[in-house]
Amino acid sequence: MDADREGGGRRTPGRAVAYVACGVVLLAGCASMPDSGDLRGVDATPRQDTQVRVYAMPPQEDAEPLDIVQGFLEALTSDDPDYETARKYLTRSAAKQWQPGLSTTVLDDGPGADVVPPVGREQGEDTSFTLTGTKVAVVDAQQSYAPASGEYRETVHLVHDKKTKQWRIDSPPPGVVMGKSDFQRNYVSVNKYYFASNTRAATAPQTVAVADPVYVRERVDPMTQLVRSLLSGPTSWLDPVVRTRFPTGTALKDGVSSLTPDDQNMLTVPLNAKAGHVGLDQCEAMASQLLFTVQNLTPAVDTVELQAGGKQLCSVKENEANGAATRGSVENPAYLYFVDGRHRLVRISAEADAGGTKAEPVPVPGALGDGDKDLRSVAVSRDEHTAAGVGMDRKALYVGSLVSGGSLGDPVLVSNGKTAEDRLTTPSWDTEGDLWVADRNPADPRLLLFKEGAGKPLEVATPGLDGRIRDLRVAADGVRIALVVEKAGKQSLFVGRIEREGRTGDPQSVSVRELRSTTPDLEEVTTMSWAGDSRLVVVGREQGGVQQTRYVQVDGSTPEGPPPAALTGVKEIAASEDDEMPLVAYSEDGIVRLPSGAQWQKVDADGTAPVYPG
Incomplete structure (x- = not known):
């Protein structure tokens, strides 16, 4: 199960307590393997039912070196809490x-092994194997996932103990290594939560909770693993822009x-x-962090109580935590917006029953709904009080209030790009009411931010950006931004961290790092949108493939569960961080939406x- 809910299928209580397992499967290394030659393609364990605990067999008496290697690799995929069986090899x-907690290397298939011929040593006293494979990802010591590529090669050295007369590994590979199917069976992606630290306190309505996805072993007490991970602090990538309310240590x-x-x-x-001397406000913030975190694993938990020194510090219920901090996944938009055939900004109720009486779109109040300016793309602020629109030729950006009788005025930005493709992207609003847009003019490509949607734009630094921004969306937490970057005809999706410097009221420098x-794996990204606290929906195409719509995590992993129903000719897509809202697309059939289960x-x-x- 992915860290965000899949079509309303967030971890159900029945699934969440599945780790109290009702069955056992034993893994055993193959005892009849030859004692020479190559071991190729150590088979990945067939995916088991999630309620079945999987344990490995210890090494057999007088097992040959290849049996030891095989048994050790199998034991790495078991559900032993501290890899006790693996250590016996x-x-x-x-x-x-x-x-083993140093890292988990994920390979496309189970690791293969090549015996290393003895050179300069007496055969029979020791031997080595080279583990090989193609890397897919690495999960680091902080349990943070990152895509990887290239060849995996690690040497495993074995010795023949003179006392016990048994072969054992004295130089194992660093951390844990396994095939992709075993990783999917063993691990689950879950969000832990911290609070945004770079928001402007004077204007931010309340604390913003930020999701930090990590991978935990699904059937080895995942709740305790997740709580320990939360207490240990945010992952390195997110750490510069978030804070925890738990005291150090x-x-x-x-x-x-x-x-x-x-x-x-x-x-x-x-x-x-x-934690024994925190005040009530801090304690409740700590409990809120914990509640947001464990609910992502099992929503059955609706209260968290903290204790220290044998005494209760505080307790927080679900409604209290949601009132203390905001998350995109629980914020309900009032309307869905789009540009109609007359190039006006219109809206319909976001909760309209698409299967019942058809809701008719109506122009928004204000100048952007009056039709005075023909619009190509739009963005509506998260409080739904203000909107921004880019003209049909993508040259000018307008900002207007969603109030009847409001005037539009001059554009806040004009691009000097020679063609529409070289001008403005679709804009995006962050949680603080700031407006983001990219100018794709090849002569002066820029990522710009308008504070509260007005004034002189602030140019956002983008160190490490290699290419030109084609599209952008700011996350509901305000500390992450998704960018479609184009280079040499290829479009790729990246997620960057938004860092702000400067005090409230002073000019700030802003960067995406x-x-x-x-x-x-995609060579073309057509469109994308945030679809959860740590998930996006992406329309794109692999090399030589056809267009597909799928979900991806911000860390580059693929959520478990089915992709959205197929739809051809998708040009634009929109999702809410609240996944109870229908997915919406602009396709060959115009505006269409995908209600849950339909x-x-x-x-x-x-x-x-x-x-x-947003």
């Missing part, structure tokens, strides 16, 4: 020094090995002395440029 010294109380909600759906979390590729349904035959607020 290692020498005593290696078992103490090996750190806060951890679970000594002796606490497992966390389980009670029959009242409350999770009690005993903390060490570092550490761009991460989220769709390395097929694509026509909204407006002549409409274009659909957007939800």
Whole structure:
């Protein structure tokens, strides 16, 4: 299950408690393998039902070196909490020094192994194998996923113990290695939550919660793993723009090995002395972080209680946490907006029943709905009070209030690009009411920010950007931005971190840093939109392939679950971070939308440029 809900299918209580397993499968290394030659393509374990616990077999007596390697690799894919069985394939010294939590390397297929011929040593006392494969991803010590590519080659060295007369590995590969199918069976992506630290406190309506996706082992007490990960702090990529309310050094109380909600759906979390002297406001913020985090794993939890020194610090219920901090996934837009056949900004109720009486779009109040300016693309602020529109030739950007009788005035930005493709992108609003747009003029390509949608634009620094911005969307949390970047005819999707400097009221410098590729296998990205706290929906095409619509995580991983229903000729797509809202697209059939559990349904035959607020 992915970190964001799939079509309303966020982790159900039944699925969430599946890790209390009702069955066992044993993995065993093949005992009849030859003692010479090559071992190729160690088979990945067939994917098991998620309620079945998988355990490996310890090494057999007098097992040959290849059996030891095979058994060790199989044991890495088991559900042993601390890889106790895998350690039995290692020498005593290696078992103490090996750190499985250092990293998990994911290969396209299970690792193969080549025996290394003995050179300059007596055959029979030791031997080596080279593990090989094609890298797909690496999960680091912070449990953060990152796509990877290239060849994997690591040497495994074995010795023949003179006392026990048994072969054991004395030089294992660093961390853990497994094939993609085993990784999908063993790990689950879940969001932990921190608070945005770079928002302007004077204008931000309330604290903004930011999702930080990590991978935990799905059947090895994932709730406790996730809580420990939250307490350890944000991942390195997100750390510069978020903060935690837990005091430095806060951890679970000594002796606490497992966390389980009670029959009242409350999770009690005993903390060490570092958390013992926090005030009530800070404690409730800490509890809110925990509640947002564990609910992403199991929504059955609706209350979190924090303890320290054997005493209750505070408790927070779901409605209290949602009132203290905002998340995009629980913010409900009032309207869906698009440009109608007369090139005006129109809207319909976001909750209109697409399967019942057809909702008729109506022009928005104000100048952008009056039709004085023909619009090509639009963006509506997250409070739905203001809108921005780009003219038909993509040359001018206008900003207007969604109030009857409001005037439009002169454009806030004019591009000097020679063609429409070399001018302005679709704009996007962040959570602070600032407006973002890119000018694609080859002579002066820029990413620009208008504070509160007005005034002189601030040029945003984009160190590391290699190419020209074709499209952009700012996340609801205001600290991440998705960019479609074009270079040499190829479009790629990247997610960058938004960093702001300067005090409230002073001129700020803003930059987008550490761009991460989220769709390395696509050579064409047609359109994209945020579709959850850490998920996007993307329309694109692989090399030599056909157009497809799919979900991707911000870390570049693929969420579990089916993609949206197929739709041909998609030109633009819009999603809400609240995935209970229908997916909307502009395709060959005009504006269509995809209600949960239904097929694509026509909204407006002549409409274009659909957007939800943001």
